Amino acid sequence: MPVTDAVKSELRRIVSDRGFRDEPEDLITHAYDGTPLLEHRPEAIVIPQSTEQVAAIVRLANDADFKIVPRGAGSGLSGGSVPVDNSVVVLLSPRREILEIDEANLTALVEPGVVTGTLADAVAARDLFYPPDPGSISICTLGGNVAEDSGGLRGLKYGVTHNYVMGLEVVTPTGEVLTTGGKAFKNVAGYRLHDVLVGSEGTLGIFTKILLRLLPRPQASQGVVAHFACLEEAATAVAGIIAAKITPAMMEFLDQTTIRCVEDFAKIGLPRDIGALLLMESDGHPAVVAEEAAQMEAICRRAGALHVAQAADPAEGERMKTARRSAFAALARLKPTTILEDATVPRSALPEMVARVEEVARRHGILLGTFGHAGDGNLHPTLCTDERDHEEIHRVETAFAEIFDIAIELGGTITGEHGVGLSKKPFLEKLVGPPGIRMMQDLKQVMDPRAVLNPGKIIEPRPRREGRLPNTQAEAEAMARSMMERP
Numbered sequence: 148m149p150v151t152d153a154v155k156s157e158l159r160r161i162v163s164d165r166g167f168r169d170e171p172e173d174l175i176t177h178a179y180d181g182t183p184l185l186e187h188r189p190e191a192i193v194i195p196q197s198t199e200q201v202a203a204i205v206r207l208a209n210d211a212d213f214k215i216v217p218r219g220a221g222s223g224l225s226g227g228s229v230p231v232d233n234s235v236v237v238l239l240s241p242r243r244e245i246l247e248i249d250e251a252n253l254t255a256l257v258e259p260g261v262v263t264g265t266l267a268d269a270v271a272a273r274d275l276f277y278p279p280d281p282g283s284i285s286i287c288t289l290g291g292n293v294a295e296d297s298g299g300l301r302g303l304k305y306g307v308t309h310n311y312v313m314g315l316e317v318v319t320p321t322g323e324v325l326t327t328g329g330k331a332f333k334n335v336a337g338y339r340l341h342d343v344l345v346g347s348e349g350t351l352g353i354f355t356k357i358l359l360r361l362l363p364r365p366q367a368s369q370g371v372v373a374h375f376a377c378l379e380e381a382a383t384a385v386a387g388i389i390a391a392k393i394t395p396a397m398m399e400f401l402d403q404t405t406i407r408c409v410e411d412f413a414k415i416g417l418p419r420d421i422g423a424l425l426l427m428e429s430d431g432h433p434a435v436v437a438e439e440a441a442q443m444e445a446i447c448r449r450a451g452a453l454h455v456a457q458a459a460d461p462a463e464g465e466r467m468k469t470a471r472r473s474a475f476a477a478l479a480r481l482k483p484t485t486i487l488e489d490a491t492v493p494r495s496a497l498p499e500m501v502a503r504v505e506e507v508a509r510r511h512g513i514l515l516g517t518f519g520h521a522g523d524g525n526l527h528p529t530l531c532t533d534e535r536d537h538e539e540i541h542r543v544e545t546a547f548a549e550i551f552d553i554a555i556e557l558g559g560t561i562t563g564e565h566g567v568g569l570s571k572k573p574f575l576e577k578l579v580g581p582p583g584i585r586m587m588q589d590l591k592q593v594m595d596p597r598a599v600l601n602p603g604k605i606i607e608p609r610p611r612r613e614g615r616l617p618n619t620q621a622e623a624e625a626m627a628r629s630m631m632e633r634p
């Protein structure tokens with residue numbers, strides 16, 4: 148049901164005129180996130196200036212029966228902030244103050260709109276370290292990271308966002324303000340509510356303040372790059388490094404398609420004819436770093452690497468990481484639509500997973516680039532397609548369904564870090580089973596009895612596509628007819 152003018156006036160009253168937007172250009176630019184094929188215009192966008200304003204908006208949603216979608220930077224890759232169901236977007240990205248960096252307790256208190264890279268730089272200036280580093284580090288917000296439990300390049304050694312969340316200020320789905328956790332390092336008082344809220348994808352609460360754990364900055368780091376003729380040899384090197392009891396701070400791989408695209412995009416001198424590339428980094432005490440880097444180099448050579456080299460200096464190591472972070476953008480240049488997934492398997496199953504994903508893409512005749520976090524089994528098969536070609540999109544979706552089945556069969560998961568959102572909803576039950584879905588639905592019902600927060604996401608039964616794309620050729624034709632009939 149569309150949001151009424153009376154509700155819009157009340158929202159304006161809460162956030163003032165400058166915090167309320169409903170011009171067409173605002174609605175269009177908040178209709179999607181980083182996920183292709185999903186788009187739905189909101190009814191309005193509100194920009195709260197305080198926790199109290201967020202709580203007042205949520206209470207109004209309960210009273211006046213409309214839906215709310217929290218939004219950070221909109222870089223999500225599962226449609227989490229796509230405002231289906233005539234929702235009002237609550238935009239948190241302008242709330243971007245770092246409220247405190249506590250060097251005695253090694254914590255940072257931030258507003259949800261702080262960009263992850265901004266916090267990382269601010270703490271680095273004090274010789275501290277915030278490890279989670281999604282590829283989107285320069286644009287995504289910490290609120291979005293907590294809601295998606297985002298991972299990144301350093302996941303193998305340092306874990307993911309939930310390993311760093313010590314406390315939260317949350318507006319609950321009924322409009323109360325809840326504070327969980329705190330600076331005490333040990334705290335077992337009651338259920339760990341913030342463990343339920345982290346990764347809840349905006350469906351169980353809106354984070355208004357986030358307390359994060361920091362680490363001392365590693366004294367040294369050393370990057371190592373290795374070129375291989377094929378992915379199997381790169382996988383042998385990864386297995387060898389883990390077997391040698393080394394836990395690298397980063398161990399990323401790129402396949403040939405991705406290498407070529409990154410080189411065309413970033414022009415950093417990568418050879419275009421190799422089959423796979425491993426980017427590794429050791430960090431910590433300088434002596435340990437030197438030893439680990441030398442060991443990783445030797446293991447890669449034994450695995451058959453065509454070329455192995457250590458970064459000449461930290462700047463070169465940083466350039467290597469930037470190249471890896473550009474993989475998605477580089478692949479996106481191949482075709483108009485780029486669909487990136489994050490099926491994840493136990494580390495030991497990675498070579499089989501990569502081979503089977505390639506076979507699926509070949510069988511369906513789809514252009515595929517694969518890269519990802521080799522150390523933690525988190526793969527990013529990226530299918531390059533064209534959303535206007537409905538027949539090919541159908542093949543792409545069939546291929547992804549098969550890829551998720553393979554991940555589950557190999558003991559993995561349908562998503563390692565991007566969340567379920569809208570795009571992976573149809574596959575969740577296969578992973579967690581009917582009791583798992585029921586328990587999640589019960590939890591949602593108890594916490595959000597009027598179902599106001601982030602409709603349609605994770606568990607709500609409805610089709611995968613909520614956006615502008617049809618599911619069948621017949622739907623496509625009907626949609627085309629209705630567009631022609633529009634005045």
Ligand SMILES: Cc1cc2nc3c(=O)[nH]c(=O)nc-3n(C[C@H](O)[C@H](O)[C@H](O)COP(=O)(O)OP(=O)(O)OC[C@H]3O[C@@H](n4cnc5c(N)ncnc54)[C@H](O)[C@@H]3O)c2cc1C
Nearest residue numbers: 219220221222223227282288290291294297298349354564
């Ligand atoms: C190029 C690229 C690379 C990426 N690399 C990675 C990667 O390496 N690892 C990784 O994990 N992800 C990655 N991502 C995905 C994405 O950046 C992350 O999911 C990120 O955490 C989303 O943050 P955001 O601020 O953009 O959130 P949004 O996309 O705006 O929202 C994401 C979800 O969080 C909810 N949300 C946002 N803010 C709040 C809040 N304050 N309170 C409650 N709920 C909220 C939304 O409702 C939505 O469900 C990548 C994306 C891109 C485009």
